[in-house]
Amino acid sequence: MPNLALLGGKPVNPKGHVRWPQINQRDRDFIMRALDEGIIWGTSAPQVLAFEKEWGEYVGTKHCLSCNSGTAALHMAVAAADVKPGDEVITASLTFVASAMCALQHNAIPVFVDVDPRTFCMDVSKLEAKITKKTKAIIPVDLHGMSCDYDEINKIAHKYGIVVIADACQSHGAFYKGRKVGTLTDMSVFSLNGLKNLQAGDGGLFNTDDDYFVAKANQLRVFGEIVESPRNYNSIGMGWMYRMLELPAAYARSRLVTLDEENAVRQQNGKYLTKLLSDLPGLIPPYIPEDRTTVYHYYRIRLNPEALGLKIDKNEFRARIQNALAAEGVANQRWQTRPVQEQGLFTEKIGYGHGCPWTCKYAGSDPVVYDPEDYRVTKEILADSFCLYDGIYPPNGTELMDLYSEAFHKVWDNMEEVLAIS
Ligand SMILES: Cc1ncc(COP(=O)(O)O)c(C=O)c1O
Numbered sequence: 001m002p003n004l005a006l007l008g009g010k011p012v013n014p015k016g017h018v019r020w021p022q023i024n025q026r027d028r029d030f031i032m033r034a035l036d037e038g039i040i041w042g043t044s045a046p047q048v049l050a051f052e053k054e055w056g057e058y059v060g061t062k063h064c065l066s067c068n069s070g071t072a073a074l075h076m077a078v079a080a081a082d083v084k085p086g087d088e089v090i091t092a093s094l095t096f097v098a099s100a101m102c103a104l105q106h107n108a109i110p111v112f113v114d115v116d117p118r119t120f121c122m123d124v125s126k127l128e129a130k131i132t133k134k135t136k137a138i139i140p141v142d143l144h145g146m147s148c149d150y151d152e153i154n155k156i157a158h159k160y161g162i163v164v165i166a167d168a169c170q171s172h173g174a175f176y177k178g179r180k181v182g183t184l185t186d187m188s189v190f191s192l193n194g195l196k197n198l199q200a201g202d203g204g205l206f207n208t209d210d211d212y213f214v215a216k217a218n219q220l221r222v223f224g225e226i227v228e229s230p231r232n233y234n235s236i237g238m239g240w241m242y243r244m245l246e247l248p249a250a251y252a253r254s255r256l257v258t259l260d261e262e263n264a265v266r267q268q269n270g271k272y273l274t275k276l277l278s279d280l281p282g283l284i285p286p287y288i289p290e291d292r293t294t295v296y297h298y299y300r301i302r303l304n305p306e307a308l309g310l311k312i313d314k315n316e317f318r319a320r321i322q323n324a325l326a327a328e329g330v331a332n333q334r335w336q337t338r339p340v341q342e343q344g345l346f347t348e349k350i351g352y353g354h355g356c357p358w359t360c361k362y363a364g365s366d367p368v369v370y371d372p373e374d375y376r377v378t379k380e381i382l383a384d385s386f387c388l389y390d391g392i393y394p395p396n397g398t399e400l401m402d403l404y405s406e407a408f409h410k411v412w413d414n415m416e417e418v419l420a421i422s
Pocket of ligand 1: 069070071072095096098099141167169170190191192193202203204
């Protein structure tokens with residue numbers, strides 16, 4: 001009788017996990033109240049304004065603007081940093097494409113810095129080498145819910161007078177050296193899409209203490225107009241329509257009530273699971289430096305088959321482990337399959353057409369080259385790792401982590417079978 005569920009054995013966790021979020025009565029009440037108010041959109045819609053106030057207070061910044069996606073919030077921040085065509089914007093090579101796309105949206109050129117093999121955040125030791133006279137902004141990414149090393153990044157940025165925009169799309173509620181994410185850089189942006197620790201369905205948030213940045217971001221958010229009452233209908237610069245809607249704002253307000261509580265469950269599950277998996281050779285759980293917290297947007301595990309004495313392609317090994325775990329009832333997935341620079345947009349460099357911004361007349365005279373040697377660590381991480389997600393989230397708790405641990409240990413104990421499956 002085979003042992004592994006993949007070969008017909010009994011799965012460790014046949015019931016799987018409970019899906020997050022569980023929509024509750026409070027969510028329904030917030031949305032119904034918004035509907036009863038009878039206002040569903042607009043620059044002074046009450047749910048949107050209340051949400052901006054509450055999120056500004058939660059994070060601790062002077063200003064907060066909401067918008068309709070994290071991507072829009074990033075674009076607002078790039079515009080606020082006065083990025084111009086042909087300028088360069090630095091971000092991390094392991095991220096969601098929007099961290100770089102926001103530069104292209106403003107006809108600027110994304111430049112990438114590799115990530116640290118343990119934290120998955122921008123490798124600060126490689127940042128300064130990427131700065132040129134054309135660099136206008138740096139967008140570090142708080143990958144999987146953990147803040148970057150902002151003191152070090154700010155130090156370098158300030159030396160060159162470069163604006164720092166935190167892509168905190170995955171790190172709502174995390175801390176760095178006792179300070180909350182959202183307050184650590186010139187501007188910070190958050191996503192509210194349906195996967196994020198704080199969600200609206202879709203939506204975004206922009207935080208800053210700076211009066212100039214908020215005014216510029218607001219202008220881009222609403223057709224390039226200065227937002228005033230009565231409306232002047234005068235677009236004084238390029239603008240988009242990035243406003244947030246009332247019903248998503250009402251729902252997000254409700255989710256914000258329990259954000260910290262839910263993050264605490266993720267943290268408990270994540271820490272507990274790391275302890276349970278620590279005896280497995282060749283498994284590297286997430287690393288959390290002592291000076292910060294993670295809110296476990298994802299739980300990324302790296303694998304090192306060599307530590308098990310195995311000579312097998314890392315991609316192949318990872319796929320086998322993922323399949324065996326999934327069959328045991330451990331939901332897992334790959335988050336990102338390639339470094340951003342290897343996506344077609346960046347290999348073809350077509351952009352808006354005519355190769356802009358890479359070959360626009362305002363770009364530097366040296367051609368922009370995305371050299372694989374520059375993002376070697378990102379490639380290694382993407383070849384040997386995978387992520388856990390829903391199971392770590394509430395209402396799932398440590399009982400599920402015990403089952404996950406059992407499943408991992410079962411797969412490790414039956415490694416010969418795992419490797420023999422054709
Ligand atoms: C790191 C990062 N940046 C930016 C975004 C873009 O956010 P949105 O999907 O709300 O546009 C995401 C969302 O997936 C993200 O994970």
